[in-house]
Amino acid sequence: MIDMRIQKVTDDISIQRSVDNGTEEQRKIVLEILESVRREGDRALLAYTETFDGIKLDRMRVSEEEIHEAIQSFDPKLLKVLEEAAKNIRRFHEKQRRETWITQDENGTILGQKFTPLDSVGVYVPGGTAAYPSSVLMNVLPAKVAGVKRIVMVSPPDQNGKLPAGVLAAAHIAGVEEIWKVGGAQAIAALAYGTESIQPVDKIVGPGNIYVALAKREVFGKVDIDMIAGPSEIAVLADDTALPHEVAADLLSQAEHDPRATSVLVTTSRTLAEETAREVQKQLEQLPRKEIAKQSIDEYGVIYLAPTMEKAIEVVNQIAPEHLEIVARNALELVPMIRHAGAIFVGRFSSEPVGDYFAGPNHVLPTNGTARFSSPLNVDEFIKKSSIIYYSETSFRQNAEKIAAFARLEGLEAHARAIESRLKKPVRPE
Structure with a gap:
């Protein structure tokens, strides 16, 4: 018999999470595989x-056939569903695109920032007991939108030496051209x-x-x-307007992921809790x-x-959940008060699986409380930012003494002399 614990909120609540940093033996195995x-x-x-997946492959690369x-x-x-989901995901991430910018001051100084996509990205797609086409779409499409030219997908084969049809279909829709049948630490x-x-x-x-x-x-x-x-997490913030059977279904939607998944209800209603x-x-x-x-549910499920x-x-901000649902009166008005959450699902009809599969925002989210300082996977993850600095002679001469003084403050004489060397003769010799 499993029953979710109902716990009154105190000033110092203890959030129980499953954090798996691996054992020393597991780390040793990984280091051996890497080497x-x-x-x-x-x-x-x-x-x-052959050892881990039980299949002897003739070739690792997935063929066009x-x-x-x-x-x-x-x-x-289902193929049409994947195509529509991909369209939604692409459209959402296209709004995250950034453009190189340049500014010029009156004294001739030019400053800016140049955005450059990464040359290549590897996407790991889990295998095992379940296939995850959604992981393909969520990881590949932001990289595509960012402009990454080479995207490599790796995933462990089944005992027939194949990858799941859904995974390959999603890869095709997302535009992945290089796919390898290899998984685990070796991938x-x-x-x-x-x-x-x-x-x-x-x-x-x-x-x-x-x-x-x-x-x-x-x-x-x-x-990089x-x-x-870490294991998946959901927190539901609810008042007495929420329906118990819907809240329970949402909590279980994460609990079925992993025995270490965390499902939490935070509510002001004892009736809803019970x-x-x-x-x-x-x-x-x-x-x-x-x-x-x-x-x-037995180990990590709780109702506050x-x-x-x-x-x-x-309490929600203290938990900093991966997924947060707000099912309450004027739910949208509560959003500005949420400081820490990977994704915020607002209202009764914004059940967490809507975001997992279809709405468009990324489902690769910070776990284990890292939503305090981390963001969902996004286009910025696949670009580099380079600063652009151009000092005119006028600007240089106006600031040279200040820069040299700053360098000497840090004890870096050569830095100061690099500046002063340009004061002894024209910046651009005749």
Whole structure:
């Protein structure tokens, strides 16, 4: 029997989260895999694929024929759903585009910022018990909008040596032209270091298991990464206008992801709290993934009962959830009070899966409270910013002594002399 705990809000609430930094043994395994791939390249990739995925591949790269076969076998109605979702995602991210800007002062100084897309990005798509076409769309399309020319997708093959049709269909819709049947820490190594077949990339994005997460952490610095994603989280902020069966369904939508997922209701209504707890128990029994959801609710599910909406919002900001739903009177008016949340779903009909799959905003979100300082995956993740500085002779001479003095303040005499050397003769010799 599982029952969500109902806990009154105090001034010092304790948020229980699942944080998995891996064991020393897991880190050791990852380091061995990374080094093996760095030394042995394709041979290591093929060996690890046989060991971990149970398939001996003749070739790792997905062929055009395989993509065509996957699309032909895919449900046409679902293909249209993927295409419409991709259109929504692209449209949302196109609004994030930034343009290079330049300003010029009266004294001739020109300053600006140049935006340049990354040359290449690797996208990791999880395999295993479930296929995630949504991960393909959410990770690839912002990079495409940013202008990244080379996007490489990696994903572990099934025991038939194939990738799921939905994943390949999504990749085709998103415009991915380079797809490899390789997963795990070995795929991260290939993307970071390169092999005979796979050229290295500049950045790696996408979720994975603990070995993928640890591998991303280890290669950071050699390449950039998006984040180290933790288990999924949802918080529902609700008053007495919310419907218990809907709130329970939304809490379970995250609980079924992972036994370590966190599902929280923060409410001002005791009635809603009690009825939602009963609904969670009732609905759990009807879920195909009920064992996973039960463990999640038992260990990380909680209902906080707050005396006022202001106090409830304080709790939400303390949690800094990955997903936040606001189901309350005048829900839009509460949004400005939310300081920390990865994505904010406003109103009864903005259930979290709307954002997971279809609305357009990215579902790659900060977890484990990192919404305090992090943002969802976005176009900026796939561009670099270069400063542009042009000083005219007039501006230089006006500021040279100040700059030299600043350099000497820090004890850097050569910096000061680099400035003063230009005062001894014209900046542009005749």
